[in-house]
Amino acid sequence: MSGTSIAWHLLMESNATKVPRIAILEARQACSGATGRNGGHIRPSSYEEYVDAKQVTTQDQAAKITKFRANHVDALLGAAGRLPAQERRAASVRPVDSLDVYFEEEPFAEAVRQWETLRKEVPEVGNEWGVLQRDEAVRISMMPDAVGALTGTAKVAGAIWGYRFVTNSLKMLLDAYPESLSLDTHTTATAVTAASSDKNSTHNFAVTTDRGTILANHVVYATNSWSPHFVPILGNALAGGLLSMSAQLGGAGVSVSSLSRFQAGFCPISPKTYTLVILAFYADSLPQLPKPGQWPAYHNNVSLPGGRAWSLFLRGGLDYIVQNPENGEYMFGGGAGIPEPPEGSRNQYDDSVLPAPATASYLNGALPAYFGYRNWGPERTDFPADLHQDVIYPGRTKRVWTGVEGFTTDALPFVGPLSKEFTNRAVRSPAAGGEWVSAGFNGEGMDYAWLSGKGLSEMIRNHMANATNEALYEWFPTAFLPTQERLRKQNSTTSVVRRSAGRGSRRGQFEL
């Protein structure tokens, strides 16, 4: 998402006579990193994130960050609106019902306190949130163990099919700017060197790939957790962490006990024959857990057709669900409450591995426990048989997989210019270009990444025009800029990591 956003904004917002030439290098297939593997939330939990951000930056910056993240719903809806109709439908950017459900009293009480702070200090975001006490939380979330919930309006809660949004955006850009943009997939950048020693070159940098070398004036690292490969000092505060996801069918929504009561009550003569008849009837018309648009509503008397998204706060961890509006399937991720594999999930960079057995078992089993067996009912296994037969499991769970997110020790991304202090590379002509980074988006990263790409592209354009970033910093948080101070501060002690620094490692201690 980062690389695509930077290219999108550089191309679409540049003066027509000054459209830059951009080469995107992708080590694997397009959108094969975290963006193509994630849960699809565009849904910051603003109340908690605001209070946490105040711990690592000023109140003014924390407010800016909170608004910046909440604005992603609008920004991504707007971006999707510029895609051709079919691509727009595929990208599935949509407002959703939004529930943060709590299962323990004290964390819920703390969340309510945080919301009150947000409402007081950043009312334009705080007023988009509301609180449901226990009975309402249970009724609306359909999760019997809920002790309370915070709900967001559609203005601050969206969902997206990240892979489809990014690949369709790339296609649109490649079609619109054939002379200015290239995309090389399966092309790993292995090194970046200063071209200053090469007398024949007029460029600042040489980017070595496994398919040849590219000369460039600017180099932008949109390589998330893998960025320290090129800028090792960033590794003081940025690392990869392995997260796990699944795609599942919801339960059939009729509890087995009510089904048998129904059979018993209506089988006076020949129970066996009668049972068969009733089951045949049910097989045809089993209600499922509610379809998108049919959940108990909590605002405006409707449940949104874009589906429902939950963050589930359980035992200090975080699980999350997003419902697919087309088929009602659930994207379910998390599993932090369970023991980690011996090597842990930190400092992991290989997303070709499957979730550890304990995590996979948790993902497979947790949903009926959340919804309660009565709401969940019998299992469904009716994935379309002809769909990717090689990868679809025959049971309720279609697939489980992993992705690597880029953790940072203060849970804020690094977005901005990289001076020689960071890179150890001299720039032949600073006026002509330099090195830049947009990475470290943590576990709720899409609501940082898209507008960070816009911000970075504006910085690059300002640099080229010899203009200041004053107007940009009206909305872009300077707390994201890479500074030596951020690296030093974070490296000196173990930091408290916010929930967003790894869905699931909520308030854990993060050491690199």
Ligand SMILES: Cc1cc2nc3c(=O)[nH]c(=O)nc-3n(C[C@H](O)[C@H](O)[C@H](O)COP(=O)(O)OP(=O)(O)OC[C@H]3O[C@@H](n4cnc5c(N)ncnc54)[C@H](O)[C@@H]3O)c2cc1C
């Ligand atoms: C399982 C999981 C679930 C998540 N759920 C959510 C969610 O629901 N909502 C949310 O907002 N966020 C979520 N996140 C976080 C979010 O996905 C990321 O923060 C965000 O997508 C980061 O985007 P990015 O473009 O910076 O990085 P990435 O999408 O990781 O892209 C980086 C790209 O760089 C490429 N690359 C790396 N090194 C090189 C090299 N040397 N040469 C060429 N190419 C290279 C990689 O192949 C990759 O494609 C989740 C993350 C994971 C892993």
